[in-house]
Amino acid sequence: MSPHYNYPDASKAVVVPLSEEQLARRLSSEGGKVRMVHGRYWLEVLPGLYDGVHWLSRHTAEEVRKPASLCWGYRAALHHTESDGANGAIPMHLITDVEAYDISGLPSRTRRELRQFRRNDVRIVHINRPEVFRDQGYEVMCSWLARTRHRTAAPVKRYLADAERNVLDPTRLVLAGMAGDKLLGYSTSWVVEGSVYIWEFHVSPEAFPLHLSTALWFETAQVYRRSGVAREICAGLAMPEKEGLTSYKNRLGFQLVRIPTRVWLLRLLSTYIRSRHPYQYYRFTGEEPRGGIDGESSPHSEVDQADESRQACNG
Numbered sequence: 001m002s003p004h005y006n007y008p009d010a011s012k013a014v015v016v017p018l019s020e021e022q023l024a025r026r027l028s029s030e031g032g033k034v035r036m037v038h039g040r041y042w043l044e045v046l047p048g049l050y051d052g053v054h055w056l057s058r059h060t061a062e063e064v065r066k067p068a069s070l071c072w073g074y075r076a077a078l079h080h081t082e083s084d085g086a087n088g089a090i091p092m093h094l095i096t097d098v099e100a101y102d103i104s105g106l107p108s109r110t111r112r113e114l115r116q117f118r119r120n121d122v123r124i125v126h127i128n129r130p131e132v133f134r135d136q137g138y139e140v141m142c143s144w145l146a147r148t149r150h151r152t153a154a155p156v157k158r159y160l161a162d163a164e165r166n167v168l169d170p171t172r173l174v175l176a177g178m179a180g181d182k183l184l185g186y187s188t189s190w191v192v193e194g195s196v197y198i199w200e201f202h203v204s205p206e207a208f209p210l211h212l213s214t215a216l217w218f219e220t221a222q223v224y225r226r227s228g229v230a231r232e233i234c235a236g237l238a239m240p241e242k243e244g245l246t247s248y249k250n251r252l253g254f255q256l257v258r259i260p261t262r263v264w265l266l267r268l269l270s271t272y273i274r275s276r277h278p279y280q281y282y283r284f285t286g287e288e289p290r291g292g293i294d295g296e297s298s299p300h301s302e303v304d305q306a307d308e309s310r311q312a313c314n315g
Contacts, residue, residue: 005132005181007125010219015227016170018192024053026171037067040076048072055092056195056234056259061085064262073265075284086260089286091238093246093254098196098230101221101253110251113211114218120210122184124219127174133163136183144185144202166200175220177203177212187216189224194231196224217252237283258286 024041028034033044041053050067058079176186185203224230235254273281278289
């Protein structure tokens, strides 16, 4: 292990926002299938299924058109002034008043966890060089996945390449919790035209009792609040079938918001997904499962919200 990484405190981090065009180019360079239609970018999330290039990219009703001739479905968020033209919604967990987001507005349990975290010898730092990921990052990710079982770990070579890209890209914000020179967990986020996405989140299970997950979420939001470039912060799509996850997001100050959308699915596909995968259908269209939303509690409240959000979108 390399000693004395000397990463700067998270308060020193500088946020570099993306435009929608820059995000589209980045996604395309990383293998995403992006196309422009009527002056707006679309991302093919599954073969024949399209989403706005990011969930919160707002469109006029006129801009929402079938993105390809071979298309099973598409969805795009609308400007709030165009909500009368909506036929669906994206159910999302959002902080919508970023400027006012601070510890005083959080529930007592969350405030207590943050105070307890600050009594530990753990710092939230800005990772601006990849050395710590080369030395310890893969181990942290694997320990997290062994606990949560969300997916199989990527090969180490791919992980290291992705980690270096994330750290060296100024438009990505990488924060980490470190006890001395020991990496305990990290998050990766970015902001596009005022919308913040916390897109990667891994915490070593040994750091759970320290409330590092809560601290990472909170400090990431604080970096964007201080930057002045964030209008809203996204903690992913709603997953009501995981009650513990939903409660955890609420405790962090993320409220469930229904973003008006224009959405279309091929009739047979719509019928199939609604009957066989009602929660995925809910996340794509905003239509609640028949019988309402209930769901069972998750045994793990501190889970990989960002990873589950991607699964929800692509499911």
